[in-house]
Amino acid sequence: MRTSEKPSSRAPANADRPVPAGTLSGPASRKLPVSPRERKPALAALAVLLILGGALATTLLVLRSGDRVSAIQIVQQVGTGQPIAQTAMREVQIADTGIGYVPYAERARVAENFARVTLLPGTLLTREMVLSSSEELGPGKAQVGLALKPGQLPATLRPGDRVQVVHVPGRGGDSESAAGRILAQSALVHGVGSSGRNGSGGQITIIVDATISPTVVTYAARGEIALAELPGAR
Numbered sequence: 001m002r003t004s005e006k007p008s009s010r011a012p013a014n015a016d017r018p019v020p021a022g023t024l025s026g027p028a029s030r031k032l033p034v035s036p037r038e039r040k041p042a043l044a045a046l047a048v049l050l051i052l053g054g055a056l057a058t059t060l061l062v063l064r065s066g067d068r069v070s071a072i073q074i075v076q077q078v079g080t081g082q083p084i085a086q087t088a089m090r091e092v093q094i095a096d097t098g099i100g101y102v103p104y105a106e107r108a109r110v111a112e113n114f115a116r117v118t119l120l121p122g123t124l125l126t127r128e129m130v131l132s133s134s135e136e137l138g139p140g141k142a143q144v145g146l147a148l149k150p151g152q153l154p155a156t157l158r159p160g161d162r163v164q165v166v167h168v169p170g171r172g173g174d175s176e177s178a179a180g181r182i183l184a185q186s187a188l189v190h191g192v193g194s195s196g197r198n199g200s201g202g203q204i205t206i207i208v209d210a211t212i213s214p215t216v217v218t219y220a221a222r223g224e225i226a227l228a229e230l231p232g233a234r
Contacts, residue, residue, distance in 0.1 A: 067095065070103055071091075074119045083112075083114055089104075089111075101126055102127055110125070113132055116129050140209060148204055155231060157189055159190060165183045167225065172189045183208075183225075185207075191203075
């Protein structure tokens with residue numbers, strides 16, 4: 001008697017086994033675990049300090065730029081060795097940069113001194129530009145006043161300019177030669193009268209060596225003196 005085969009009803013061992021909750025299966029279960037992001041408190045603190053430092057520096061610069069001081073500005077040209085008149089000065093407010101500008105409150109004292117160099121309009125006066133005494137007016141120098149005619153002086157002369165003092169022989173003079181002779185190679189113009197500022201003649205005061213001042217005065221009395229400007233010479 002042949003025994004008939006019956007289909008087996010046995011299921012695989014793991015077929016109906018329940019999967020615990022939270023358990024991954026398949027490809028997702030093969031991913032590497034991700035570590036939590038590390039925090040760096042030291043870097044964060046450094047960034048905060050840098051921000052605060054930048055803000056503080058900006059604030060100091062703004063406050064510094066607001067510091068103003070009163071200084072002297074030159075409004076009229078003052079030649080080398082010339083006294084600095086109060087009319088040649090005005091008050092300006094400038095930022096305090098640490099440079100030794102002369103305060104405007106000292107203008108009266110400055111007016112008792114002399115310019116070490118030629119001071120042009122717009123110059124902010126510093127102590128290095130001022131002399132307590134003028135070498136041009138020291139011992140061995142003489143001030144000579146000249147009454148010149150039109151054509152005997154340039155039209156652009158100002159105090160502080162340098163000129164050659166030239167003897168120009170007259171027609172009836174006893175000069176050895178008709179050519180001009182230089183009496184002073186570089187004399188300082190100390191003052192220019194209002195009538196002498198346009199080249200039409202007038203009063204001019206120059207400073208020369210005391211040794212030649214008698215000669216200059218003598219020729220000037222004869223009308224035999226002319227001035228030649230030396231541009232750029234100070």
